[in-house]
Amino acid sequence: MWVVKIGGSLSHDPSLREWLTQLWEVGGGRVVIVPGGGDFADTVRQYQSEWRFGDLAAHNMCLLAMAQYAILMQGVLPELVLASNEIRIRRALRDGRVAVWVPTDLMRDTPDEMTNWDTTSDSLAAWLSTTLNAERLMVVKSCVVEAGTPLEALSSKGVVDARFVKHVKDANYVVEMFNKGDAGLMRDRLLHIPVV
Known part of the structure; x- marks a missing residue:
């Protein structure tokens, strides 16, 4: 199973349709898509700045942003299947479909290590990859990401969130970064790397 995190910055980009189509065409039964927060989450930041509510409320609102x-x-x-938990994700994959994670099950009543702005959809994708025992985590960004750039450098530049490196440090899965124009490269990976 592969987790593909598609950044919210692609939500207004024509490449989003290509990514979704390619994943659907070759990823059935193998792929779980994690949506970013994009401008839905940016709106949460604006409301938090205006109303000064805490990070717990912002966290829950950002999960709803990802759901949107x-x-x-x-x-x-x-053709994509919305799935809010591991059981529904695995059912969609067993049916040969591509699942899109709706992370509303992670809404919290009390703060924890995930309820802050250092943990975004990048880290949540890593958390899901670990939970599902995924084979790969592919992170798609709209900005240019040079092949081989250390994850620490990407974190310091804000390309991935501050907690992402910690989440994937001892991961049992491969982490790959993709640019928005790399849908064909992702397709090649799915077609030529067997799933264990």
Whole structure:
């Protein structure tokens, strides 16, 4: 199983349709898509700045932001299956489908290590990859990411969140970074690397 995190910055980019289509065409039964927060999450930041509520409320609102992006993805490609937990994800994959994670099950009543702005959809994708015992985590960004750039450097530049490196440090899965124009490269990976 592969987890593919698609950045919210692609939510207004024509490449989003290509990514979703390619994943659907070659990823059935193998791929779980994690949506970013994008401008849905940016709106949460604005409201938090205006109303000064805590990070717990912001965390829960950002999970709903990711859910909105997931629904947008299914709106673009109705064949995708929305799945809010591991059972539903695995059912979609068993049915030969591509799942899109709706992370509302991670909403919290009390703060924990995930309820802060250092933990974004990047780290949540890593958390899901660990939870599902994924084979790969592929992170798609709209900005240019040079091949081989250390994850620490990407974190310091804000390309991935501050906690991402910690989440993947001892991971049992491969982490790959992709640019928005790399849908064909991702397709090649899915077609030529066998799933264990």
